[in-house]
Amino acid sequence: MTSLLIHNIQIAIPDGSIIEGEIVVENGKIATVSNALMKDFTGERMDGQGCLVLPGFIDIHIHGANGADFMDGDNGSIERIAMALPKEGTTSFLATTLTQSDGDIAKAVDAGRRFMELNESGAEMLGFHLEGPFIHPEQAGAQPVEFIRKPSFELVERWFGEDLDHLKIVTLAPECDEGLEMTERLTERGIIVSGGHTNASFADIREAAEHGLSHLTHFGNAMSGLHHREIGAVGAGFLLEQLHCEVIADGIHLSEDMLLLGNKTIGPERIILITDSMRAKGLPDGSYTLAGQDVQVVGAKATLSDGTLAGSVLKMDEAVRMMRDIGSGLLDLIRMSSTNAARRLGVFDRKGSIEAGKDADLVLMDADFQVQATICRGKVSFCRE
Template sequence: MAHTILLTNGTVVTPEGILEKGEVFIEDGMIQEVGTSIKRQANQQIDAQGGYVLPGFIDMHIHGASGADVMDATEEALQTMADVLPKEGTTSFLATSMTQAPGAIEAALKNAAAFTTKPGQAQMLGVHLEGPFVSPKRAGAQPIEYICPPDAEQFDAWQKAAEGKIRMVTLAPEEENGMSFIRKLAAEGIVASMGHTNATIAQMEEAAEAGAVQATHLYNQMSPFHHREPGAIGGALLVDELCAEVIADFIHSHPKAVELAYRVKGADRLILITDAMRAKGLEPGEYDLGGQPVHVTETDARLSDGTLAGSILTMEHAVKNVVRTLGISPLDVAKVSSGNAARQLGLAKKGSLIAGNDADIVILDKEWTVMHTICGGVIGYEHNGKS
């Protein structure tokens, strides 16, 4: 018999607006109906108790969680990430690599290619290749010794190892071959995202004309804004073709800087990400990122020289931060936490609560705490402790 769920009594956020006392009917992993008086019987019923019902969060930029890292290149690491992410409302993610020796990157890609998501887990949508095609002048926590200019031949070899699962690449457009590499990515339907870049605003504009569509962790490891040279930050904000990722932990960027991004880019071109590393969800202490020691406190993760090394942010807290500080509406929350990422990645059946879409759903109470997460029609997390 088909597995069915009827979700009732929710503040359901749809692309057309908010349904008070809304309902969602799920069958075999798909949303079959969204409305206010659904006349169908279900095997399972969930009372949303008036809470917000949104499309499940999509994290396009995450390196690790709960002791696991994509660069571990093990099935266990990806299983751990897929298991724990529903707790923060995330129903799908891009496994994000980082600058390392070519062999280490290849091993991580082969591991991702072989990975299969289990029912109730966050779905690994593919890989975000962050580096090594970045600027050594804006390395941040990317190991500088492995940084190199964009290399189409090397990328093709890696994409083969990944069995076509590389969906997004962070690169510096100003580096040698940068613009031609962007044209190649765009032609192959891969998200070209400008990050770890020392580009001028003119180079950012040229990159967008070549097919770049995104800016990686806005403000961080980008040439700064100056009134006589607006730099990569100015380009990320002003070039309409670019969506911008934001790490809304208010450590990577001041709350007013996040507000500026929201005002300039608008809810349709801002994407919440975590950029989380393996210490997310664990106690403060000593960890590593890309083979480099990282000191983790209650609030952040840094290299020995003080450089930020990813975050320990959850998507749940990113949402809470932008709601409480910027006062953004539930409709806009759905866009910045899910809808925009789905559009960027060409995921026609994710990112919005409409009939025919995947049943990837998060239910949050009025304080924006995650109460239930449904991944592909299977409950992946319940706030009462069961998962």
């Protein structure tokens, strides 16, 4: 049995309060969370140096990092991403696809499945987020329009099998889903249906929500905007309480004022922080690719040649700091970075909070909310010198 005692720490417990104490990890699980000192512990010890311990971050929408992309379709690329993510406090993620050919998507899914069987180190892959190809061409953003398809449940079954193994989220344009048949069928199978890359009116989103739509992809981006006579998909995110909203909190995809408005109007119970990052994350400025398209990365911004945003290079700890800076309290930061995603994905029984019996997915942060160490399923996956 492998045991680890993390001491000299401040622990963010589920109600958002902080206790000074220790965490004992055994065989990848949190064994005890205590404010008492364990003097007779005989396993490995880790001095947390007064850091604040939060539940590991869960990124449900990420395309790549560290020079790799899930659409590369090989285990090596997925491993590079999984090993890079703990540096930003991310302990689990959904591999997110892009609008590409049927064959390329099948290849990416097959590689992801193989990786999940072997994934013992780094951040844990929890499944897939299928973003596209069932989107509206006028809201394609950085998704290649030549591969856009009408929603097809049969195609999804071809990629993921009849049991839809490991498929967690499907992003689609609901106005392109005839009779909302696919939305209903996916919802019946327990798959989260998310409106994204969509020209849908508010009425379209409301109707889709009545048939199971419960999520909006990268809220505010690649969707019909807010107008005083037609509030669109953005207005639906504000108004419909059954919708959870992915938020890219980088000050680029959404301004700080919009983040503040969203935080007050949507609320931290419905916001899920994501990165939507591409392969350039963690690498220097320069030229990269996304779905075969040239992307220029300068500072915190990744764009196609025409200026279209091409994902991001955002890290999850940066998103958390951004939300902290606009006034979010600790409990809300935990919800937006971990708890809400865990609940949505049906893994809150083992992730999303620091409690005995759950996976030891932990991030240690200093007073400036900089990641000092990350533990994934009981293993120290990142430790700053």
